[in-house]
Amino acid sequence: MKMKPSFSAPLFVSILYILVLGTDFVREKLTGAGGNEYLSVIIVQLLIFIIPAILFCRLKGVGYTSRLNVRLIAPNKFGSIITASLVLVFGSMLIRFAQIYLFGMNSFTVSGFESYISGRTEYNFLFAAAAFAIIPALTDEFVFRTILLTEYNEGGYGAINATVISSLLSSMLFFTLESFPIRFFSAIILCMLTYATGSSLSALIAHLVFNIYTVFGEKYIIKTLSDPSNKIISVFTFALLFLVLTVIMFSEFEHTLRQMGKSGAPSPSYLLKKSDDGKTPDIAATEAAEEGSKSKKVVSEKTNLTIEAFFSPSLIVCIIIFAVAVLSDL
Numbered sequence: 001m002k003m004k005p006s007f008s009a010p011l012f013v014s015i016l017y018i019l020v021l022g023t024d025f026v027r028e029k030l031t032g033a034g035g036n037e038y039l040s041v042i043i044v045q046l047l048i049f050i051i052p053a054i055l056f057c058r059l060k061g062v063g064y065t066s067r068l069n070v071r072l073i074a075p076n077k078f079g080s081i082i083t084a085s086l087v088l089v090f091g092s093m094l095i096r097f098a099q100i101y102l103f104g105m106n107s108f109t110v111s112g113f114e115s116y117i118s119g120r121t122e123y124n125f126l127f128a129a130a131a132f133a134i135i136p137a138l139t140d141e142f143v144f145r146t147i148l149l150t151e152y153n154e155g156g157y158g159a160i161n162a163t164v165i166s167s168l169l170s171s172m173l174f175f176t177l178e179s180f181p182i183r184f185f186s187a188i189i190l191c192m193l194t195y196a197t198g199s200s201l202s203a204l205i206a207h208l209v210f211n212i213y214t215v216f217g218e219k220y221i222i223k224t225l226s227d228p229s230n231k232i233i234s235v236f237t238f239a240l241l242f243l244v245l246t247v248i249m250f251s252e253f254e255h256t257l258r259q260m261g262k263s264g265a266p267s268p269s270y271l272l273k274k275s276d277d278g279k280t281p282d283i284a285a286t287e288a289a290e291e292g293s294k295s296k297k298v299v300s301e302k303t304n305l306t307i308e309a310f311f312s313p314s315l316i317v318c319i320i321i322f323a324v325a326v327l328s329d330l
């Protein structure tokens with residue numbers, strides 16, 4: 001599939017957007033005969049995410065899956081995963097606090113689980129965990145932290161552009177403005193975790209922990225935040241924990257990246273210029289000698305790639321689909 005990643009990746013996501021918008025209709029058909037509604041949610045998610053993702057990988061050609069960032073996690077990386085998971089939880093608490101007290105948004109949950117079971121008497125913990133925590137984490141990470149990050153990385157767009165665009169596309173997936181800030185925040189953290197550990201499996205674990213919280217614990221936090229008597233102590237506690245955990249997380253990321261650099265980074269390259277006698281290499285001369293002539297070209301190339309990534313026609317289509325879906329619900 002000979003397309004630039006800046007076009008093919010958002011095009012792939014735009015197809016997922018269209019499929020997601022038809023989710024309710026498909027789910028009604030699957031459960032019309034009194035079937036298991038949780039199972040229908042699982043089946044629909046697998047149909048609209050995993051199958052298109054597999055087809056996309058097939059279109060990319062032989063050997064594409066071996067280039068994806070799905071690698072075993074080293075034991076020393078689990079500290080970063082645990083810390084990032086807690087940062088996700090407490091960061092989302094603070095965002096929900098801002099939404100409740102600044103905008104009065106307290107009628108939604110990030111997972112959508114509470115609104116889904118509203119009015120229902122049946123409740124199955126295992127099916128609920130699978131439908132609203134495990135499968136969403138699996139599909140989201142496979143698409144946005146595995147395929148999309150690989151696409152933008154191989155295209156040379158850089159980690160920052162890849163992180164922002166992947167997070168933006170991930171956050172728009174559910175077509176709600178209310179959950180967008182939390183989803184964007186969590187996606188940024190998950191992308192950073194993927195880069196720091198070198199594997200999207202770490203993001204999968206952190207995402208799963210976060211989903212378990214949103215499905216089974218978020219409603220209790222919302223009740224706490226909605227109580228005026230708990231306002232000050234709740235904000236102070238959550239903010240303090242979030243700041244401490246964030247500092248620890250970045251410290252662990254920095255340590256991990258430093259260790260990766262020590263073990264795998266190539267040694268500095270030198271421009272071996274001739275010395276005064278015209279024969280002996282001057283190993284002290286480095287690339288810095290020509291940095292001035294190259295820097296402008298490098299900056300120009302990076303700028304062009306950033307513009308190409310953010311103004312891709314297929315990315316604009318994704319934004320239009322999101323805007324139309326949101327406006328139609330207002």
